[in-house]
Amino acid sequence: MNTTRSGRPALTRPDGTPLRVLVVDDDPDLAEVLSGALRYEGWQIRTAGDGASAVAAARELLPDAVVLDVMLPDTDGFAVLRALHTVKADVCVLFLTARDAVEDRIKGITAGGDDYVTKPFSLEEVVARLRGLLRRAGMARQLDEGPRLTVGDLVMDEEAREVTRGGELIELSPTEFELLRFLMRNPRRVLSKAQILDRVWSYDFGGRAHVVELYISYLRRKVDAGREPMIHTVRGAGYVLKPVAS
Amino acid sequence: MNTTRSGRPALTRPDGTPLRVLVVDDDPDLAEVLSGALRYEGWQIRTAGDGASAVAAARELLPDAVVLDVMLPDTDGFAVLRALHTVKADVCVLFLTARDAVEDRIKGITAGGDDYVTKPFSLEEVVARLRGLLRRAGMARQLDEGPRLTVGDLVMDEEAREVTRGGELIELSPTEFELLRFLMRNPRRVLSKAQILDRVWSYDFGGRAHVVELYISYLRRKVDAGREPMIHTVRGAGYVLKPVAS
DNA sequence: GTGCCCGTTCAGAGGGTCCTCAGAGGTTGT
DNA sequence: ACAACCTCTGAGGACCCTCTGAACGGGCAC
Numbered sequence: 001m002n003t004t005r006s007g008r009p010a011l012t013r014p015d016g017t018p019l020r021v022l023v024v025d026d027d028p029d030l031a032e033v034l035s036g037a038l039r040y041e042g043w044q045i046r047t048a049g050d051g052a053s054a055v056a057a058a059r060e061l062l063p064d065a066v067v068l069d070v071m072l073p074d075t076d077g078f079a080v081l082r083a084l085h086t087v088k089a090d091v092c093v094l095f096l097t098a099r100d101a102v103e104d105r106i107k108g109i110t111a112g113g114d115d116y117v118t119k120p121f122s123l124e125e126v127v128a129r130l131r132g133l134l135r136r137a138g139m140a141r142q143l144d145e146g147p148r149l150t151v152g153d154l155v156m157d158e159e160a161r162e163v164t165r166g167g168e169l170i171e172l173s174p175t176e177f178e179l180l181r182f183l184m185r186n187p188r189r190v191l192s193k194a195q196i197l198d199r200v201w202s203y204d205f206g207g208r209a210h211v212v213e214l215y216i217s218y219l220r221r222k223v224d225a226g227r228e229p230m231i232h233t234v235r236g237a238g239y240v241l242k243p244v245a246s
Numbered sequence: 247m248n249t250t251r252s253g254r255p256a257l258t259r260p261d262g263t264p265l266r267v268l269v270v271d272d273d274p275d276l277a278e279v280l281s282g283a284l285r286y287e288g289w290q291i292r293t294a295g296d297g298a299s300a301v302a303a304a305r306e307l308l309p310d311a312v313v314l315d316v317m318l319p320d321t322d323g324f325a326v327l328r329a330l331h332t333v334k335a336d337v338c339v340l341f342l343t344a345r346d347a348v349e350d351r352i353k354g355i356t357a358g359g360d361d362y363v364t365k366p367f368s369l370e371e372v373v374a375r376l377r378g379l380l381r382r383a384g385m386a387r388q389l390d391e392g393p394r395l396t397v398g399d400l401v402m403d404e405e406a407r408e409v410t411r412g413g414e415l416i417e418l419s420p421t422e423f424e425l426l427r428f429l430m431r432n433p434r435r436v437l438s439k440a441q442i443l444d445r446v447w448s449y450d451f452g453g454r455a456h457v458v459e460l461y462i463s464y465l466r467r468k469v470d471a472g473r474e475p476m477i478h479t480v481r482g483a484g485y486v487l488k489p490v491a492s
Numbered sequence: 493g494t495g496c497c498c499g500t501t502c503a504g505a506g507g508g509t510c511c512t513c514a515g516a517g518g519t520t521g522t
Numbered sequence: 523a524c525a526a527c528c529t530c531t532g533a534g535g536a537c538c539c540t541c542t543g544a545a546c547g548g549g550c551a552c
Contacts, residue, residue: 078278081278082274082278085281089291090285106440107444107449108275108279108282108444108449109279110440110441110444110445111279111283111286111444112279112281112282112283112285112286113251113252113285113286136251136252138249138251159434159435159436160435160486160488161436161480161483161486173481173482173538173540174481174482174483174539175539175540176539207541207542210499210541210542210543211540213498213499213500213501214542215540216499216500217500220500233499235498235499235549236498419528419529420528420529421528421529422528453530453531456510456530456531457529457530457531459509459510459512460511460512460531461529462510462511463511479509479510479511481509482508482509
């Protein structure tokens with residue numbers, strides 16, 4: 001079976017081959033970071049820097065999904081979208097956009113099931129949105145992984161944004177939710193504060209690792225409150241989420 | 247079974263294959279947004295930009311329904327309509343028309359079972375009308391989904407435009423009705439304000455997400471008034487409709 | 493045991509999101 | 523023409539979320 005670099009089973013195409021994703025952004029650094037994160041999911045990645053080469057690359061790769069910066073040097077996002085759909089009608093598109101551009105340029109995009117994230121985004125968010133898109137589009141094989149994440153008696157429904165432990169509902173703020181999602185997608189693995197920062201906080205976040213500690217403490221208060229703890233500190237290394245009967 | 251990209255069961259042809267719809271509009275952006283929304287319903291879509299290519303496409307696709315702009319660069323919509331009927335006699339047609347234009351002729355045409363929406367329209371409206379047309383024409387297989395939507399004790403009769411909760415009638419304005427319909431067609435799923443805006447408001451609406459908040463508050467006043475709330479805010483993410491006993 | 497460092501938690505500032513009200517402007521129906 | 527209704531804008535304010543700084547405490551090395 002196809003697996004991620006992290007050892008988790010990968011989300012794959014229905015036939016078991018890796019999902020194919022095209023990343024289109026004119027900032028090479030950002031494209032690099034993005035494709036790194038997506039490769040980590042076990043997917044096959046290609047990048048392009050403008051609309052024309054994006055369409056050319058799509059014709060070769062026939063991607064299942066495209067991560068597409070709305071602001072490209074040559075064409076506007078809408079034209080690229082149209083071109084992509086003629087290449088492969090059922091392709092999913094995740095747009096990257098500046099915060100203020102949301103209102104005009106993206107208008108109507110999400111109605112087709114496509115989605116967008118605003119810059120600056122966190123990698124965790126991009127990956128989650130992409131996974132959501134691919135799953136809903138039926139591109140991905142749903143094996144053990146459904147739309148809900150489970151670690152012990154802790155359950156997260158990503159679509160409803162609902163978390164329960166032992167059946168009891170837990171209310172989380174957006175950042176708490178993303179942090180917990182990252183932990184739950186990497187159970188039994190020690191995650192360093194640097195990893196967590198890179199993944200859960202936006203890429204332009206200048207702050208310190210101290211925030212991670214703070215949010216871990218918030219999470220503990222809500223997730224572990226009065227129960228057998230699932231979130232453990234590994235001194236000098238990071239944090240790890242484990243089911244209770246480990 | 248054929249399903250929509252959202253995971254809901256799709257409205258299909260009687261034999262279970264996807265419904266085939268042809269979109270005819272000379273504005274490529276609008277055609278793109280429309281076909282995106284219809285593809286999201288799990289249907290097979292083709293587009294054309296003028297009357298001649300529309301007829302050609304219809305000959306190939308043999309569509310169950312056609313979404314047809316009345317104002318086309320080459321021919322007028324009615325000539326196209328006649329041509330379409332010679333290609334496939336039982337085709338359903340949904341006209342797109344400007345507000346003041348040709349009321350009489352449209353009304354004459356729609357007596358035959360076809361329907362129309364005036365520009366600017368919302369995608370939710372187009373999709374709903376199309377679903378209604380196809381259902382009435384017997385093109386579509388009526389699976390579990392009838393003309394009535396149910397979430398908990400909240401019931402919507404789309405055809406009668408009637409909403410009740412716990413048997414009690416709720417009066418809604420047109421926009422409130424469409425917003426609630428969209429929520430009810432996506433229960434237990436968090437919908438972002440952008441998604442709602444794209445889907446429920448007309449495509450040329452320049453306004454802000456603030457309107458969504460406003461209309462949610464209207465809906466709450468009517469739907470949740472004095473009862474266990476079904477409409478929930480998910481801070482930083484959007485809104486979600488859930489039956490009370492979740 | 494002692495000292496240092498890592499991690500935890502508290503308190504609070506600042507900013508942002510969301511809710512509601514009031515009213516203008518437009519449309520519909522009488 | 524008038525009334526009723528619907529839709530949207532703008533402003534005010536409440537509340538929540540995020541992050542900073544500082545104090546506290548427990549583990550680990552020596």
